[in-house]
Amino acid sequence: MHQQPIRYTFGGDEHLFAEVSESMSLPAFFRSLGMVKAIEKENISGILDICLANASFQVRFNPDEILPNDLLAIVKSLESSSLQEGQLDTRIVEIPVLYNDPWTYETLMRFRDRHQDPDSTDMEYAARINGHADTEAFIKAHSGSPWFVSMVGFVSGLPFMFQMVDQEHQIEVPKYLSPRTDTPKQTLGHGGCFGCIYSVRGAGGYQMFGVTPAPIYDPEQALSYLKESMVFFRAGDIVKFKPINRDEYDQMLIEVEKGLFTLKTQPFVFDLATYLANPDQYKKDMMEVLYVD
Template sequence: MKPRYTFGGDEHLFVEVDEEMSLDAFFKSLSMTRIIAERAIEGVTEICPANASFQVKFDPDVVAPGALLEEVRSIEAEAGKADPVLQTRLIEIPVFYQDPWTHETLMRFRERHQDPQGTDLEYAARINGYSSVEAFIAAHSGSPWFVSMVGFVAGLPFMYQMVERGRQIQVPKYLRPRTDTPKLTVGYGGCFSCIYSVRGAGGYQMFGITPMPIFDPDQKTNYLEDFMVFFRPGDIVKFRPIDRVEYDRTVEAVAKNAFKPKIREVEFDLRAFNADIKGYNARLEGMINGD
């Protein structure tokens, strides 16, 4: 699909790179937004990247909509020639799967769910063909995830599973959204995993919870002192299952400002990844484990 350009009101240009999410679509979107930022186009006030699209906010009194459209279209060809290589972060996220807090919440809202008799994990395991919840958790935590977008609510990451399309987990959202979701819930909707940065309404399936804060507007958390939002588009995430003992220990360390996320600086090459997905993921696993 060629990118589709539409205007959103008088101040926004929306660019849909592709109708479906893929790492190729994300990289083209990322390349285009980077070039737009580098050109410092007069009148552009904000660039908002998404999973396979982006939006440019502009002042129509400074730059005419038609002129901006022509400029961004010219960038499309240039972005297509860019090397799909990204300097980014590989991050380990501890997750307490089947925790008591998301379990209590999901049981309160079973009438809004496709399977009122089971749990979210049981439902997700069954419709994806896994023999048990444990096997499903192993699949969810066994491969890395690519942060393709941060937003919707402040600090919330959308994460795309880095496996062959036929192996991707897919789970629909609740039939009707909940009015409550615990903070730091690891959720799932469609083909995206996420982490709820704040407590609130939500419709994604709930699989577990992380003890690691990812949003701090007061910037009192030691690793969020420079910026209140932890994730960035392009980050690569590796979930690590933990038990209640480690969860409590990590919560205590966070409270004392003694917790530091496990992060490695890496170079991600999309072409090398597509050529050998299993092997590339194994190398990423080795990097986060220090091998």
């Protein structure tokens, strides 16, 4: 497969930005991941941090320890030797979602003056512009295919997710015309072709489709699946959304408050070549792994 050249630019005195691709794709993500791992393996003096993104990465460095052009030369030299095997030790995660919940509905109604279509809800708008008959059909499309976490950031613990479907069936919606000043915690959002889960309450511009009862960021680390890290998601996670009703949501919230709630996860080795060869069968196999006891 032909790979386009990586585009490098400097940001200020301390950052080297590498654009692997102009658009998000799993091959672009894996190439970015391979470069990050190759740079980390070199243990280059002067590098302070490396941040992986959807189809790019950024290196923060100390210019007093390594000259910018010297760092650029080293990073460029790693392009041919970086990890390219396309395999990733990861996990599949089931996230329960109450679609069309009352809290995001109340919020979106407060901000209709900032929306493209003030006369419909966010989900009604998204369903219409994506060619779905109604919101039920939209929910089926949204939850019917797994999502790939390509980066975590913007605010603590927020995952950006790319739906694992062909481009023709990709859900795409614009962000609000101007951002809201409020978004409920654990809102399921979508902007462009990316989905996300708002880890904390705050401002936001993504369309809102529902909420999950599952905390994904907690500095107190009260739940068992957050003991290892206060941030749950990692780049490379594969997410399956499970629609739930209000009774199920309320019961899960009780379990969260008691410290008993947990998320269904399964370890998984994702193989890019096998996925690209037969995406539908590979996704089916992945979901069967999730529900193996």
